[in-house]
Amino acid sequence: MENQVLTPHVYWAQRHRELYLRVELSDVQNPAISITENVLHFKAQGHGAKGDNVYEFHLEFLDLVKPEPIYKLTQRQVNITVQKKVSQWWERLTKQEKRPLFLAPDFDRWLDESDAEMELRAKEEERLNKLRLESEGSPETLASLRKGYLFMYNLVQFLGFSWIFVNLTVRFFILGKESFYDTFHSVADMMYFCQMLAVVETINAAIGVTKSPVMPSLIQLLGRNFILFIIFGTMEEMQNKAVVFFVFYLWSIIEIFRYPFYMLACLDMDWKVLTWLRYTVWIPTYPLGCLAEAVSVIQSIPVFNETGRFSFTLPYPVKIKVRFSFFLQIYLIMLFLGLYINFRHLYKQRRRRYGQKKKKVH
Numbered sequence: 001m002e003n004q005v006l007t008p009h010v011y012w013a014q015r016h017r018e019l020y021l022r023v024e025l026s027d028v029q030n031p032a033i034s035i036t037e038n039v040l041h042f043k044a045q046g047h048g049a050k051g052d053n054v055y056e057f058h059l060e061f062l063d064l065v066k067p068e069p070i071y072k073l074t075q076r077q078v079n080i081t082v083q084k085k086v087s088q089w090w091e092r093l094t095k096q097e098k099r100p101l102f103l104a105p106d107f108d109r110w111l112d113e114s115d116a117e118m119e120l121r122a123k124e125e126e127r128l129n130k131l132r133l134e135s136e137g138s139p140e141t142l143a144s145l146r147k148g149y150l151f152m153y154n155l156v157q158f159l160g161f162s163w164i165f166v167n168l169t170v171r172f173f174i175l176g177k178e179s180f181y182d183t184f185h186s187v188a189d190m191m192y193f194c195q196m197l198a199v200v201e202t203i204n205a206a207i208g209v210t211k212s213p214v215m216p217s218l219i220q221l222l223g224r225n226f227i228l229f230i231i232f233g234t235m236e237e238m239q240n241k242a243v244v245f246f247v248f249y250l251w252s253i254i255e256i257f258r259y260p261f262y263m264l265a266c267l268d269m270d271w272k273v274l275t276w277l278r279y280t281v282w283i284p285t286y287p288l289g290c291l292a293e294a295v296s297v298i299q300s301i302p303v304f305n306e307t308g309r310f311s312f313t314l315p316y317p318v319k320i321k322v323r324f325s326f327f328l329q330i331y332l333i334m335l336f337l338g339l340y341i342n343f344r345h346l347y348k349q350r351r352r353r354y355g356q357k358k359k360k361v362h
Contacts, residue, residue, distance in 0.1 A: 008048045008055040011106035015116050017087045019065065022106050023078040024048060025055055031078060035067040040082065057102060060095045063088070089113045146209060151266040153200060158259035160194040163187075165252040168245065180242035184232060188239075191248060194255075195221075195228050216345040219338040224251065226331065227293050234310075237303045243296045250289035257281050279350040286346065290339040297332055301325045 009024040025046035032043045043056035064085040071080045084090075094100065111119065164187045171179035171186065179186075202221050205212040227247060232238050261278035264271055302325075304310065310324035 006050045006053050006055050007057050007102045010103050013106040013109035019082040021080040026076045033071050062090050147266045154259045154262040161252045161255040180245040181240050183245040184239040216342045231300050246292040253285050
């Protein structure tokens with residue numbers, strides 16, 4: 001006796017873009033599910049309300065749908081998803097106004113139109129957030145890019161200042177004191193490059209790429225560039241003085257320990273010897289560097305007075321000549337104020353790193 005063809009129970013729900021159908025059949029075998037001329041055709045062997053039989057049904061949809069249904073078989077049911085051609089809310093599922101007897105709402109998935117709109121907005125917002133994260137990059141990717149960028153910056157600065165340090169050292173051992181007077185013409189181009197690139201360091205602190213405070217970085221940047229570009233760069237008379245050697249040499253000594261320390265920090269590495277040098281070498285070299293800068297400013301005052309460079313006369317009726325040396329004298333005061341601010345900052349860093357440990361009470 002052939003199996004009787006029967007209609008299964010079908011439950012449905014919708015969203016603006018999709019239709020969901022749940023066919024109450026278990027142990028389904030050989031399902032045939034298709035859509036032709038906007039009609040869903042279903043036929044399958046399975047166990048339903050009338051036992052193990054062939055069950056089938058046909059549904060003509062209210063509006064146009066895409067002819068590629070997606071179905072998933074489970075042990076107890078068949079779930080079918082159909083995409084609407086136009087995203088909109090349907091007043092019913094079928095073209096015929098009277099609901100078929102085997103069809104009922106799926107209250108487990110049922111939403112009214114307003115709730116479905118809220119769900120659609122939430123999904124759209126989630127999709128946009130996902131796209132935004134993909135375009136901006138994940139936090140892990142951004143952290144890796146940041147570390148790579150900082151590593152390369154510190155590497156370039158380390159190589160630049162190392163070249164200056166080695167150049168000056170070798171020239172001193174070969175030429176002795178005579179090397180002092182040709183320092184500017186030997187390494188000025190590299191020093192210009194390193195100090196212009198140091199602007200990036202202050203920007204990094206200002207925009208939060210690094211956790212360094214902005215003020216100490218800005219003070220060092222402005223102070224060094226004033227000495228390099230104004231005192232040495234604009235006055236040829238200053239470029240042949242021995243003080244240039246000491247300024248450049250002390251700057252490079254500080255940086256050949258500072259930048260490798262930051263490079264290793266980007267790799268989450270800590271070399272104790274280098275760390276100790278980074279937090280210790282500045283103690284003698286930083287004040288000596290500021291002293292050398294002050295000597296260069298003092299030596300430049302008569303040169304600026306003699307040449308009248310950067311001096312100007314106030315307009316009528318004052319007509320007073322203001323010499324640039326006046327600003328240099330003010331700068332000397334600011335130089336030692338900056339020394340105090342940066343020395344205090346560096347001392348706090350060292351104290352945090354190597355603060356006195358509390359003695360154990362026996």
